[in-house]
Amino acid sequence: MTDYTSFDVAHLGNVELFTPKFDESLFFFRDLLAMRVVAEEGDSVYLRTWDEYELYTIKLTAKKDAAGVGRTNVRASSQEALERRVAAIEQTGLGSGWTDGEVGTGPTYLFRDPDGHELGIYYETERYVAGEDDRPALKNQASMFPGRGVNARRLDHINFLGKDVEANGAFLRDALGMRESERIRLDNGKFAAWWFHFGLKSYDIVYSDDWTKHGNRLHHIAFAPDTREDILKAADIFLENGIHIESGPHKHAINQTFFLYVWEPGGNRIEFANAGARLLLDPDQPVVEWSEEERKKGQAWGMKTIESFHTHGTPVV
Structure with missing residues (x-):
């Protein structure tokens, strides 16, 4: 039985995104979100948000045919926790084995x-060490506040599209020891x-129903700026730079985050969300369930x- 008063996984580590429009997508993350390029390997660049303590946040990879998501990595809270989670994953039969880490992992x-x-x-x-050009005034920051663009502070969460929301969610719960926070139950009893x-x-990872039942698709990744005003300003920045604004700025009912959804040039949906999100301090926090009628x-x-929030995902099918 999982002990929900502690977590073997500390946080979402980094995400690989595929893009068929590499230069335009790089401009989006580097220039509009004020992320820093920390490494380049082959067809990929590694970028970090300004207060990320690790070396990178996003691995952006050129892919000719389609956008989408590559590997999503999570960091264990200790070596012992890593070993426990690996054992749990292997029991599911979905493990692939060990590999060397990437860029500091x-x-x-x-x-x-x-x-x-x-x-x-x-x-x-490996922790990021700021240089002369990005050393912060406050020593409890990972690097200098960039003061330009959207100023994305950190990676917040990822939302996968899934053919079977229940099967994927149960896997997260059992293999990674994650805890539920909220869910949507349809009139037919299934989770949306x-x-x-x-x-x-x-929340850190979400599964949403993939109406296409294609499998292995991305709904969105989300970055956290500091305030609602940052998200409102982001909408103006994207408007001026021809970035498709899909929805918002507005406030979610579920988990109460203030949000903005855009499509980066490669087609991946990107959310900016943070202000107003709940903290779950209660170790016995009950799961909040929403009905189809309520939604x-x-x-x-x-x-x-x-x-389009229900139909668009990457790769597009």
């Missing part, structure tokens, strides 16, 4: 969820979406969920 155990999304878990990591968290945040009411302030 140590040995990584690879596995897949029931839907086919590639995942990895590691513990050893399921939110999970590693620690005190209200028809839309977001917190009444805006209806737009159609």
Whole structure:
């Protein structure tokens, strides 16, 4: 039985994104989000958000035919926790084995969820050391506040599309020791979406129903700026730079995050969300379940969920 008062996984580590428009996508992350390029290897660049303590946040990889998600890595809270999680993953039969880490991360155990999304878990990591050009005034920051663009502070969460929300969610719970926070139950009894968290945040990984039943697709990744005003300003920045704004700024009913959704030039959906998100301090926090009728009411302030939010994912099918 999982002990939900502690977590073997500390946080979401990093995510690989595929893009068929590499230069345009690089401009989006590097220039508009104020992320720093820390390494380049082959067809990939590694970028970090300004207050990321590890070396990188996003691995951006050129892919000619389609956008989408590559490997998503999570960091274990200790070497012992890593070993426990690897043992649990192997019991599911979905483990792939060990590989060397990438750009500052140590040995990584690879596995897949029931839907086919590639995942990895590691513990050893290298902390980012700021240089003369990005040394912060405050020593408890990883690097200088960039003061330009969206100023994305950290990676917040990832939302996968899944053929079977229940199977994928149960896998997260059992293999990684994640805890549920909220879910949507349809009138037919199935889950339309399921939110999970590693620690005190209200969610880190989400599964949403993939209406295409294609498998192994991305709904979105989310970055956290500091305030609602940052998200409002981000909308103006994207407007000026021809970035497709899909939905928001607005407030979610589920988990109460203030949000903005855009499509980066390669086609991947990117969210900016943070301000107002709940912290789950109660170790016995009950799961919040929403009905199909309740979700028809839309977001917190009444805006209806737009159609493309249910149909668009990457790769596009």
